[in-house]
Amino acid sequence: MTEEPFPPKGSAHRAVLVKNLSPETKEDGLEDFFSFCGKITNIKVRESQHPSEEEQGQQLPPSKEAVVVFESRSAQQVALLLNNAVLNERHITVTKAPEDWNAVGATTQSQANLEETTQEQVPRSRSSMAEAFSESLRALADDVKDLNERHKILETAKELSAAAKEQASVARTKTSERFEELDAKYHIREKFADAADKGKGAALELNERLHISEYAKKVATAGREVARDIDSRFQVSEHASRLKQKAMENEGVQGFLSGVKSLSAKATDLYRSKFGSKGNSNAGDTSSSDHGEYELTETPANSSEEKNI
Numbered sequence: 212m213t214e215e216p217f218p219p220k221g222s223a224h225r226a227v228l229v230k231n232l233s234p235e236t237k238e239d240g241l242e243d244f245f246s247f248c249g250k251i252t253n254i255k256v257r258e259s260q261h262p263s264e265e266e267q268g269q270q271l272p273p274s275k276e277a278v279v280v281f282e283s284r285s286a287q288q289v290a291l292l293l294n295n296a297v298l299n300e301r302h303i304t305v306t307k308a309p310e311d312w313n314a315v316g317a318t319t320q321s322q323a324n325l326e327e328t329t330q331e332q333v334p335r336s337r338s339s340m341a342e343a344f345s346e347s348l349r350a351l352a353d354d355v356k357d358l359n360e361r362h363k364i365l366e367t368a369k370e371l372s373a374a375a376k377e378q379a380s381v382a383r384t385k386t387s388e389r390f391e392e393l394d395a396k397y398h399i400r401e402k403f404a405d406a407a408d409k410g411k412g413a414a415l416e417l418n419e420r421l422h423i424s425e426y427a428k429k430v431a432t433a434g435r436e437v438a439r440d441i442d443s444r445f446q447v448s449e450h451a452s453r454l455k456q457k458a459m460e461n462e463g464v465q466g467f468l469s470g471v472k473s474l475s476a477k478a479t480d481l482y483r484s485k486f487g488s489k490g491n492s493n494a495g496d497t498s499s500s501d502h503g504e505y506e507l508t509e510t511p512a513n514s515s516e517e518k519n520i
Contacts, residue, residue, distance in 0.1 A: 227307065
């Protein structure tokens with residue numbers, strides 16, 4: 212019975228042949244290994260039909276080989292860069308897949324593909340690696356362009372975006388119209404306004420019934436009276452006044468105020484020397500008023516207050 216061609220007809224240009232796989236290699240492991248290259252549509256793994264001399268001499272289990280079919284040619288181009296990579300402790304070979312892996316002569320074709328891959332596809336320098344990735348990107352761009360031409364993706368996306376905007380606008384209009392309809396039917400705005408007015412009226416009524424504002428004023432008045440009573444009983448204001456007077460009599464405070472007066476006088480003299488004698492007619496009054504601002508009125512301390520202190 213003749214096997215069906217593999218890779219499927221028309222997909223060899225986006226498939227790779229992988230050889231020298233470990234005997235333990237399975238399809239799921241191979242799929243994980245190549246998954247970053249792109250979407251995989253088909254994988255087939257089998258024992259190698261041509262075991263190596265080492266395998267035959269040491270009677271080792273034959274290695275495996277596989278064909279991995281990708282969804283796009285760009286993914287195949289990336290997969291070809293993995294030639295000579297290590298998988299399950301073996302250096303694998305990755306070449307372009309033959310047209311029919313099951314056909315007679317596929318081995319010869321795969322060998323030719325390996326040589327081509329070695330010469331062209333497998334980069335041996337940074338520049339060739341960059342060229343290979345550039346080729347992969349170009350292939351990916353071609354795939355995207357082809358996909359867009361076949362399925363009109365961009366046009367469909369624009370149409371969907373326009374339709375979504377139109378639907379949103381229609382929805383907003385309908386919502387507004389629906390609200391106006393409900394408001395006309397149930398007088399929603401009017402009821403909200405009535406509820407607000409009723410709330411204010413209820414607050415005023417409650418205030419009239421319980422005299423809340425009056426009580427608040429009484430509490431404030433009582434608080435002030437308590438403060439005055441405390442001040443009268445403990446003479447807080449008088450003590451504060453005496454402390455202020457003592458501070459003013461302190462030599463350090465007097466020295467500070469004297470320095471302020473001196474600086475003020477110097478500033479006044481500097482201003483007059485800079486800007487001339489404008490307003491000299493009342494200069495004397497200004498001088499006296501300037502100095503007067505810093506003069507302290509010494510009030511003789513009450514003898515009874517000193518005794519209280």
